Amino acid sequence: MxxxxxxxxxxxxxxxxxxxxxxxxxxxxxxxxxxxxxxxxxTFDVDKITTVIYDMDKSSVSRELIDQVSQSGYFAIVAYLDQHEEIDAYLDKGNAQVAIAIPVDFSKRVRTGRDARIEVIIDGSNSNTATIAQGYINAIAETFPQRILGSGSRITPLIDSRNRVWYNTELKSRNxxxxxxxxxxxxxxxxxxxxxxxxxxxxxxxxxxxxxxxxxxxxxxxxxxxxxxxxxxxxxxxxxxxxxxxxxxxxxxxxxxxxxxxxxxxxxxxxxxxxxxxxxxxxxxxxxxxxxxxxxxxxxxxxxxxxxxxxxxxxxxxxxxxxxxxxxxxxxxxxxxxxxxxxxxxxxxxxxxxxxxxxxxxxxxxxxxxx
Amino acid sequence: MNSSETNVAIKTQNLRKVFGDNVAVVGLDLEVKKGELFGLVGPDGAGKTTIMRLLTAIMTPTSGDAWIAGHSILNEGEAIKERIGYMSQRFGLYEDLTVMENISFYADLYGVSARERPARFERLLGFSNLTPFKERLAGNLSGGMKQKLGLACALIHTPEILFLDEPTGGVDPVSRRDFWRILYDLLKDQITIFISTAYLDEAERCTRIGLIHRGAILMTDEPSRIKETLGTPMIEISTPDAREAREFVSTLAGVRSVNMYGDRLHIAIEKEDLAGAIMDSLKTKGFSIEGERAIIPSLEDVFIATVKRQEDGTVRG
Structure with missing residues (x-):
């Protein structure tokens, strides 16, 4: 050599x-x-999930819930609907990934501490996004009654799990x-x-x-x-x-x-x-x-x-x-x-x-x- | 440093090369002495390039052996490569490097010492007339200059034996003459030159030639003797109007057959001295002739010419 x-x-x-x-x-x-x-x-981060809202209750409580959803930063509300049938069109065309319908008796049930329900429809064709969107909404829904009723509420989670993520603390997929x-x-x-x-x-x-x-x-x-x-x-x-x-x-x-x-x-x-x-x-x-x-x-x-x-x-x-x-x-x-x-x-x-x-x-x- | 004791530069023994079903070289036995200018002469496809590659140890033979400057091509290839210069048929230098960069590159590969370089560079650039083009990209040189650059690179380490594979194909007549002048100068320095060609004028300039056809050497002798045995004299002309020229030439007296290869015509003639007359009539008729050379007829050419003669009834049985 x-x-x-x-x-x-x-x-x-x-x-x-x-x-x-x-x-x-x-x-x-x-x-x-x-x-x-x-x-x-x-990027695998899910934010700005397109969302439509069908609010039948039209009360201060339901508005509070909508505010929670939109302020979370994960959802972008693209339309407020007047009829339940419109939801199908939004989801079918892909104009929305999530639809939230709030029933007429929503505020009444929340105030009386009864079991309040909302209807959430998620486009599952992108399962990853769907799972994450579901998680976000559940998180909002679980803490919602406490926010409305104050700390005296009887709804307390049985297990207080506090997860801590290491290395990529903000779970930014980009990192x-x-x-x-x-x-x-x-x-x-x-x-x-x-x-x-x-x-x-x-x-x-x-x-x-x-x-x-x-x-x-x-x-x-x-x-x-x-x-x-x-x-x-x-x-x-x-x-x-x-x-x-x-x-x-x-x-x-x-x-x-x-x-x-x-x-x-x-x-x-x-x-x-x-x-x-x-x-x-x-x-x-x-x-x-x-x-x-x-x-x-x-x-x-x-x-x-x-x-x-x-x-x-x-x-x-x-x-x-x-x-x-x-x-x-x-x-x-x-x-x-x-x-x-x-x-x-x-x-x-x-x-x-x-x-x-x-x-x-x-x-x-x-x-x-x-x- | 003379590696072989005898005065034999190249010796082959039953050298054979087979590609699939095609026998490219058929049991070659050949001996070239030191200081000879040996010509491997034959038509295209006769196996000239394969023999060149075998002898320069860049191709492995199917069987047989050859000794170059005393070293076997089978297991001493690298020793051979130190002692030979080779110019492949296709231009093998870097077109995106300048003349000087190409020469320096090969000087480095052959380990030419820094002390020897200036004198060698000057001599090689001088004899090849490349000095004014030192900084020009090799790709921008004319065909003739490319060949001379190839020769300069092959000579940078003063090899004992020089292998040149059809070095003057596509080169203009003036450059061709220069090229041969350089080769004759090299012979004076006792370099052995092994050259292949399909052209008769070049064959005539060799000290000895081997006539090759279909991978076999038919005979080796002095050029004048071989020329006699070729029988059918043949010339090659280049013209842009090859088609019309063929029509015209075939009507001329003394023409046995005409074959067209692109813009070239191979004309078989009855006697060698008819060539001048044929050229004259072509020019009078207004054809522009770009080149004219006597070539080695292939057996196909000879065959076609013979058939033509029989059809014309000009030849007995």
């Missing part, structure tokens, strides 16, 4: 990247843009999603970046000339990895900065540790891209393979969207082979829990083993022969 050859390959790659403005823009802007777009779009999102986006970007490098040389006919020289496969692979590692590193820093400064995701742990562990992940992901490029020998095939092999596992099996502990057993075993899984754990751990290296040692070691294995496989597969 000779340093001068690695340097030559790296220098050549950098010149080529610099002279290709489109791929340069893709390399530096795309990850930031994706974090930006998805950071805004992907939870964005660290995972960084893992998914970086996994895809870095695999795509390097998936072109060797395939392009075959497509353009430069590979035949290259393999007739004494350059060694390991020199070629390292030389090609270095420039893309720099790009991937800059992308990671950018993604973290956007998450913290634009979306206000708290970074509770060490920034340096986060970058160090990200670098290990980058090494493995970039090596995978090169391996794909070497095997595919064709730019179109290579980019599709890179997309598929990085996006799907990172999206579905990394614990980013679906909790790994809820997956069927065999699928859980497969997730151990997905490097994004460890990176998601690292990102969430450092961002939200602020944990240090001793809690992430297992992830760091596995990512290192994965990176070295893929790198060695790439070097082995890069044969200096045409057939």
């Amino acid at each position: 000779r340093l001068i050859r690695i340097k030559a390959v790296t220098k050549k790659e950098i010149i080529q990247i610099r002279r290709d403005p489109l791929s340069l823009a893709m390399a530096f802007l795309l990850p930031a843009l994706l974090i930006f777009i998805y950071g805004y779009a992907v 939870f999603i964005i660290p995972g999102l960084i893992a998914v986006i970086m996994a895809v970007i870095i695999a795509l970046l390097t998936s072109m490098t060797v395939a392009r040389e075959w497509d353009r006919g430069t590979m035949e000339q290259l393999i007739s020289t004494p350059v060694k496969p390991v020199e070629l692979v390292i030389g090609k990895l270095i420039p893309y590692f720099i790009i991937g590193f800059v992308d990671t820093v950018l993604s973290i900065l956007i998450s913290v400064n634009l979306f206000g995701v708290p970074l509770r742990g060490s920034f340096t540790l986060l970058l160090a562990l990200s670098s290990i992940f980058l090494f493995g992901g970039l090596s995978l891209g090169i391996l794909i490029s070497i095997v595919a020998r064709n730019q179109t095939v290579a980019s599709q393979m890179a997309m598929l092999s990085s996006l799907l596992p990172a999206f579905l099996l990394s614990g980013f969207l679906f909790s790994i502990s809820n997956m069927p057993g065999p699928l859980q075993i497969i997730t151990y082979l997905i490097p994004a899984r460890y990176f998601v754990t690292i990102l969430k751990g450092i961002f939200l829990k602020g944990i240090s290296i001793q809690f992430l040692l297992w992830e760091a070691v596995l990512l290192t083993i994965y990176g070295i294995a893929v790198f060695l496989l790439a070097v082995k597969k890069l044969r200096k022969r045409i057939d």
